[in-house]
Amino acid sequence: MDFERFKVHGEPLIYGAMISIALATIGIIIGLTYFKKWGYLWREWLTTVDHKRIGVMYILAALLMLFRGGVDAMMMRLQTAAPEMKFLDAQHYNEVFTTHGLIMILFMAMPFIIGLMNVIVPLQIGARDVAFPRLNAVSFWLFFFGAMLLNISFVIGGSPDAGWSAYFPLASLEFSPTVGNNYYSLALQISGIGTLLTGVNFIVTILKMRAPGMKLMKMPMFIWSALLTNVIIVFAFPVLTVALALMMFDRLFGSQFFTMSNGGMDMLWANLFWVWGHPEVYIVILPAFGIYSEIIATFSKKNLYGYTSMVFSMVIISLLSFLVWAHHFYTMGQGAMVNGFFSITTMAIAVPTGVKIFNWLFTLRKGRITFTTPMLYTLAFIPIFTIGGVTGVMLAMASADYQYHNTMFLVAHFHYVLIPGAVFAVIAGFHYWFPKVFGFRLNDRLGRHAFWWIAISFNVTFFPLFLLGLMGMTRRTYTYSAETGFGPLNSLSFVGAVGLCIGFVILVYNIYWSTRYMPKDTNGDPWDGRTLEWATNSPIPAYNFAIVPKVQTRDAFWTSKVDNIPLFEEKITKIHMPSNTGKPFIMGVIFFIFGFSMVFSLWIPAILAAVGIVIVMATMSFDRDHGFYISAEEVIATEKKLRGETV
């Protein structure tokens, strides 16, 4: 075998990364062995089917990926901070911006959001778990090992380097001969299958497992956003599955889908990628709308203004999201009729989005507002996202887009949409729901410090990019000469990026500080919340609710507090729980081996791994484990303990 293929010949930076990965791995292994935590890790986490623990693992993985993608971002900003920088070479810069995009969208924003959905959705609808707990674990491990597969690419074989959109012919074997884009096609495929299964799971959970009395139009707004997001996932991800499979066929088996000879059509890749890619944007944005709706209502002490119009605007957005994809390639060569059509549909999305913005503003109006950390992120989101949206309408105009296309203006636009629209939202949601999961709040003063650093630095980082784009700086250029005049604004942007780093360091420090010093919260409702997740204890017991709640109104928990409507009327009985299983984890490992073998065209291990996957599926099918029961006495004891009473 030719071992040269596995090596990455690079710079000290990559060798440094290799050594630090090796040291961290050894450190983790020694640590787990020294503290005898292997059994704990396996029993409590790797084999868990509990939606809350799976959610926490999603969020941990997302934070890890936020760090990785953030380091990539810093490297890019440093490389472009001054003209003719020599920090990264062109190839390394290509790899860095490619992985930055992939990781931030697919392995940071999506898992963070899916993690929050995992923790919160069953609680908000008053259910004991998701519809298919074991499938949920399969989803997580496929996502996780897909993410790991992409992450090892930069130390084994080389990272993908053709942009996160991997346009052909650049991503073809001819122009990207390293294994980088093989990693792309397989890692995304594996985690994409996991995401698709999540979509199915949550649609069934939301449509079929709501507490009695919770009609569709009584669901909390976050549940609506989660439902529509999962609908988009289910119907958009198959397109990605096909596109990635065709890419793999082209690169590994010499098929002619996206080639430039023998009838291939490179532009078809761009088309398929964005048929999935645009709905993907809404997959990360819609849940954010849901999170903000919850936070605004809670901290304004009012019910959400215009509930029905909120729901309908999201339904319309979910449909329109499938009708706009060609606006990503106005300049590709299709006729004016096509561009005109997609221009109009794109601008039309601004209408339902505007409806939502006004509904939030009206909810705030005359509310008794408390400025907690999650609320600050929400309030900052509204103006910043509006700038992103308005520049989006500018880009939507096909004829004007010929000027903006592939410039830093576009880069600034989508960061102005995605950072307030997704990152602020998950941070806000993280602060908001943190006490529910861990039983204590994050410190508000440190939280506010982090917020101001992040919000201000964000604008310092990205606003200059609008101007740079209008000056003509194209995206993905690794360097420029001093005569272009791009230097000062890029330096300013780098200063902002450093500020963002400081903000995130404070955020992480806050988690550490709060874990040590924040007081325990015993009533389960630290924010005076409105929805059902606050009606149970914090931290949440394994069975979620000792008694299944009966819902009569929207904001069920709020009305139960204000109007004294009892939520829990029945007696505590024994509760059925699913058993833990290690099979999803094992399946993830085998998928990883399969993906890795395919990347390097190692056919025999690939076939063996494929057989292994089928065998694990078969053993899951033959499994006759029907779970177990928690007795009523045990439930009563747990409830008392969580409320701080003596048993």
Add this chain to the structure above:
Amino acid sequence: MMKQLFPIRHVMGYLASLVLSAAALTVLYADLSDSANIVILLITALIQASLQLFLFMHIGENTETKKELYLNLAYALFVGLVTIFGTLFIFVWGWYA
């Protein structure tokens, strides 16, 4: 026994699908225009698909989820048709020439 094992609705549905497949073959042997042929193929295929959905797959039998199943199907068809015809619109009918 035989009557219970071979319910008349299923047998009729099966025969209908065979007949419809045979009918679709007319596009090979009758000398019709291209658009007439496409219409024949569309009609025979859609009827057959509906036979499977309603008769064999019992899509409407569970009243609890009937509405959701139809919505799911409608959404899937929406996305599928938009993908097919949108792509053809971009690359074939609306291509700059």
Add this chain to the structure above:
Amino acid sequence: MKIDASKPLEYSTEENSNKIFGFWVFLGAEIALFATLFTVYLVMVNRFASGPSGPEIFEIGPVLYETFLLLSSSFTIGLAVHAMRHGYKKAMMVFIGITLLMGLAFAGIEVMEFLTYIHEGATLQTSGFLSSLFVLLGTHGAHVSFGLLWGGAILIQLWRQGINPATANKTFIFSLYWHFLDIVWIFIFSFVYLKGLM
């Protein structure tokens, strides 16, 4: 486990009826998947470059056999579910067995068809048209092959456990899958073969 006796066995527990609903949602995703493959095929259909075009390689004979086999197997799996609802375990297993045999024959003919194409110099690597043809047919064929393994596993479980809520549920879901593959085939038959040959 609560069993609701008013419903057919395969829907009888909450978990069972959730599984059926979830599988329908998954079939929605499958519709999007095959629609995308059809998209690729329809864009590629005339891009055969120096290789053969559709009419030059398609033969109606084997396609008719395949169609007949798949339609009939869809009929027999429907009969299997019907027999299951009447509690006829043996008849049910026989119908599933016939279904799987016909599926196997279908897969065999498809493999022969692929070998013929390759023998004629029409391979995956020849042209955009042939790449899209092989992947569209191959994805459907792979689904059928996976169905053979799945159906086989269900037969073993039926043989061991008889008809109970779990096996009834699995059989019903498998029947949905099989009917769905038949629907996909109808569209392949009409818009790949017949449209190519007309």
